[in-house]
Amino acid sequence: MNETSLTVLSSVLVGLIVLSAFFSSSETGMMSLNRYRLKHMAKTGHKGAKRAQGLLQRTDQLIGVILIGNNFVNILASAIATVIAIRIWGDAGIAIATILLTLVILIFAEVTPKTLAALFPEKIAFPASHILGPLLKALYPLVWAVNLFTGAILKILRISPEDAANDHLSREELRTVVNEAGALIPAKHKDMLVGILDLENVTVNDIMVPRNDVVGIDLDDEMETILRQLRSSQHTRLPVYKGDINNIQGILHLRSASKLLLQEDINKAMIMQLCREPYFIPESTPLNTQLINFQKGKRRFGIVVDEYGDVLGLATLEDILEEIIGEFTTDYSATSPDIIPQDNGTFIIDGATSLRAINKTLGWKMPTDGPKTLNGLITETLENIPETNVCLKVAGHRVEVLQIKDNVVKAAIVHPGRRKKRSLL
Template structure:
């Protein structure tokens, strides 16, 4: 073999190794593409993304054309390398060619291109899609034949293409995706997205205002008292009841009563005409369902009742929105009258404060599966209603009862749970 033909064979061998690198990187790049980002890029008009998305719709055909091309060039490269080695080293050239070609393909046609494709899948896959599309059309008969045998073998072992994992994300997968977004999504937006996902796990019972804190209009009061209450109210909507909150007659929007307050002949009958029928909410309704119900009913205010129809309190649209966006105050711990921080690191907390509010405000992790308020948590832990000020420990937090009134814990001092000491290294 003369020098010119040997040079030609070396050039052909180098070209085949480059083609092998192309097929190897294309396979890894295509399989490493983020399917959701790919859909987004395709919708924005990216041509490479559209071509890649089209190829990935039939993964079996894509893998078939890549592997046919890759195996063909690798086998051809092996044959040419063997011919070259025999011409140079004789019969010993077969072993030498096998060793050298294995190392060469491993480094230059497998590991290096696949690593690059895994690191930069879009930069590899999108340009490769321009070549793989036409190549698939040319080699389609061979691809179809290979896939025919492959499909038959998969059926024999009980595997079907319909069993393939779906591209749809579960709730937990979406939560992980949001949390792993890093700096791409601001932390406040992450919290909001995760809160939306958690809405179905939180019920109205977790967020409603208890009945002992409900401010409303009692029709049994005299008219002057009712008018003063309407003029000084900090709320825009007030429940109207007669004698007891369980006897609710309606809900009054104070905006509708503005003109009525200017009339001299104001009476309770005219007041009731402005009231809207009360809207009742079962206490176990998940927040995501209640949010939709508020929208359907065009309501912002509901009366929460238990399974016996007893009024427990009220819930508003704002309460649900706060579960998503957080409290509307910038520093709840500093402004809340229910949680008062002390100089020694303790907190004086009102007994009616919700456990969820304590957890969100102080960053604690008290259990919310049982009692919903601090008073309920204390009485459940003691298994009795305390008759005097006592100290107890709940989930690592030390509590001192400050005030008890009407069999209810009105206030308690709560100490933060001590940090566990780190184990000493030997």
């Protein structure tokens, strides 16, 4: 073998190593592509994304053509390197060629190109699709034959490609994607997206206004009392009942009642004519279902009832929306009369405040799988209704009962939970 032949073989060997690096980087780049970003780019008309998406629709064929090409060039490179090594070093060239070629392929045709492809998959995969597409068509019979044997082996192992995980994200996976989006999604928008995902896990019972806090019109009251209530009410809609809240007659919208207030002779029958039929909601209804029900029925207000039909409270469309977008006030702890911050870091909290509202407002983790309000949590922990002001520990927080009235904890002082000290060692 003359020097010219040796030079030609060396050039071919370098070209084969470059081809090996191409196939290795193409495989990693294609497999590392973000499928959801790829679909988005393809929909917007990106040609490289469309080609890559087409190749990835049959992953077995894509991997087949890449591995056929990669193994072919590696084996051919090994043969040529052996010939060159024997020409230079004689019989010892076989061992030398094996060691040197292994190192060269490992560094320049495997680790380096695959690392680059993993870091920048789009920059590698999109240009590579120009070559892989025609190559797949040219080698399709060979790829088909290889996949045929591969499929037979998988059947023997009782493995079906259909059993593989699909590209659909579960709710928890989508939550992780949203939380890991970083600066791409503003924090407020993240909270809203997570709030939508959480709607299924929250029931109407968790966000309703409790029965004790429901403001309504009692038809058994004097007409003067009713009119005074209509003029001073801070609510847009009021339930109308007779004697007891369980005996609801209808829902009155104050916009309709405002016309009555201009008249002189007003009676209860005229008020009832303006009432809309009450809409009842089972307490266990998930919020995502109730949101759709409100939309279908063109409702914004519903009465929450238990399995026996007794009224537990009321829920509004605004209550559900607040679970998604948060409170409509910018600083709930500063403006809410239910949670009043103190100078010493404690909070005076109304006993009827829901535990979910406390957790969302103050970032705490009080249990919500049992009682729904602070009063309920305190009485459950004590296993009785406190007769005097007591101090107890609830869910890691020190709670001091401040006011008790009608067998209900009206207010309590709650201390923030202690944070664990970080070790300096």
